[in-house]
Amino acid sequence: MKIATWNVNSLRVRLAHLLDWLAAHEPDAMCLQETKCDDEKFPREELLAAGYCSVHHGQRGYNGVAILSRRAGTLACRGIPGFTDPQSRVIALDLDGVRLVSVYVPNGQSVGSEKFAYKLCWLEALRGWLAAELAQHPRLAVLGDFNVAPEPRDVHDPQAWEGQVLFSAAERAALDSIVGLGLTDAFRLFAQPEASYSWWDYRMAAFRRNLGLRIDHVLLSRELAQRCVGCTIDVAPRRLDRPSDHAPVIATID
DNA sequence: ATGGTAGAAACTCTA
DSSP, rough: OOOEEOOOSSHHHHHHHHHHHHHHOSEEEHHHHHHOOOOGGGGGGHHHHHOOEEEEEEEEEEEEOOEEEEEEEEEEEEETTTOSSSSOOOOEETTTTEEEEEOOOOOOTTTTTTTHHHHHHHHHHHHHHHHHHHHHHSSEEEEEOOSSOOSGGSSSSSSHHHHHHTTTTHHHHHHHHHTTTTEEGGGSSSOSSSSSSSOOSSSSSTTTTTTTEEOOOEEHOOOOOHEEEEEEOOOOGGSSSOSSSSSSSSEOOO
């Protein structure tokens, strides 16, 4: 089973990139973030024509998460159950015995801001829910844009980024606590190139200079981690014209 | 020197 995640930063703008990528890599499932459209404008038919079913938790203008799959799955939920959130950031799908979760963690804007407080609150709600999910679903995969770089090696300039949003102690502790429930960062199961990142700011020619952060993750329950045989970041789409600022991450599970 | 770019939307917010 090949599963992937990609923050597309507007699905309608990136649809051609996405369709090309799906045709080239043929993942069984693809988790999307920042679709930035409501359900009515979701390109369901175009994706179906490309061989993918979809479930979407949309929102006009901002956020929006989806899961595409070759075979039809069963929608598990939209949003974190019991956590009232006007922002569309979570969707879950049961597919061939695996529970897949697509997450778009709040960015947090800047440490100490209201949005930062919302981010920490949101991560705590996610942790509580995933604890219950893990108890019920031994095959659980949580994929998405976590907006947190876990370690110094996930940041191009860790000294400059230390304490900044996306790499503050509080955010790292919150992500660590989620991983500590019994999840594995699939990317770190394997040897990886130095300076591997999944997001580069559009500004300052950051991609050309590889000034990136690894903030998009595939977290696997123990059972899935044991069967994971590969996990890579595909930087190729970041080189295209009008790219998303994120690259897809793909994991293969036997 | 808080700059720079991109997307959605509507003239500003979010990232």
